[in-house]
Amino acid sequence: MIKRPKILGKLRTALSRSRVVALIGPRQCGKTTLARQLIDAQSVNYFDLEDPVSLARLDEPMTALNGLKGIVVIDEIQRKPDLFPILRVLSDRKPLQARFLILGSASPALLRQSSESLAGRIEVIAMSGFTLAEVGVGLIQRHWLRGGYPRSFLARSERDSDSWRKNFIQTFLERDLAQLGVRVPSSTMLRFWRMAAHSHGQIWNGSEIARSLAISEASSRRYIDLLSELFMIRQLQPWHANLKKRQVKSPKIYFRDPGLLHNLLGIRTEKELLTHPKLGASWEGYVVEEVIRSVEPDEAYFWATHNGAEIDLILVKDGRKYGVECKRTDAPKLTASMRTAIDELKLKWISVIYPGSSRYNLAPRISAVPLKSIIGGLDGIFPAK
Secondary structure, rough: OOOOHHHHHHHHHHHHOOOOEEEEEEOOOOOHHHOOOOOOOOOOEEEEEOOOHHHHHOOOOHHHHHHEEEEEEEEOOOHHOOHHHHHHHHHOOOOEEOOOOOOOOOHHOOOOOOOHHHOOOEEEEEHHHHHHHHHHHHHHHHHHOOOOOOHHHHHOOOOHHHHHHHHHHHHHHHHHHHOOOOOOHHHHHHHHHHHHHHOOOOOOHHHHHHHHOOOOOHHHHHHHHHHHHOEEEEEOOOOOOOOOOOOOOOOOOOOOHHHHHHOOOOOOOOHHHHHOOHHHHHHHHHHHHHHHHHHHEEEEEEEEEEEOOOOEEEEEEEEEEEEEEEEEOOOOOHHHHHHHHHHHOOOOEEEEEHHHOOEEOOOOOOEEEEEEHHHHHHHHOOOOO
């Protein structure tokens, strides 16, 4: 089993200070496995709402939960939203008898309901699949190709991994969306998702997608927002500075898991990835996602002007701004965009992430940094001073 100490530590810290903790993320990303490291699945304190036995136990929820002590886990809570008012009552007891860990598959309804019923009582932690730091830098190529979903990453072969991701996408479209109350035909959403895959790493143009699918522009916006809310897509917003240059104001989109991107693009093997036209965009998205997950910035943006100047990623951390460029090349070189960005955006440093092994300077406050340095977080990517 691949250990996940960082997210597990966050979970334990949250449970020590908050009455209710919500661990949210896409299905199959490892939430249940993580929760079972805190409490045995056979314990009376564990409820899996996809298990008929657990559902039967919660027919009278106040009776079932009132006498429990310690940590109580409720998995797939979006299947029983009527539990939230009860959790509010139980979490307000003095003295506090139990703390509740609720798991949900990134349901927007879950977040709305919890925020209304448990305001001031709940702490939310989002998670996704394995990170590069968790799998180790020796498995970069597999992680990039297959993505971080545990069953995809750990599959015995590339074919098995691709098959799992295909089934995941089908189940997501045909079952998960319906359970969340989304009334969009699965065939329409699949076509939209595939077109979004070809826009990976690009400025989002919803009107063009809408025309191609013969849907309204409003529907196009709703679909991309839905995929974002369910942690399938990241919409990276543009940084707006008070500059004279005209700046791009639409978001860039990235698939949060490269394995799902590759499946939708028809990429099954490492050889196919390395010869695919979207190779550079795939690499950029992979680096962007891993940097964000490693650094955990306060804010993240990209920057681009209509004159062609751009920076792939701007991170705001502890009041300082940092830039990241993603270059899949053997030896990155200094560009005019980097010089412009470092001066006009007042960046502390720009690091150019590339697949090599050596760190070297390109200019004052600009350096080339190997991908493996990502696992060191902010200090690994940027100089300490």
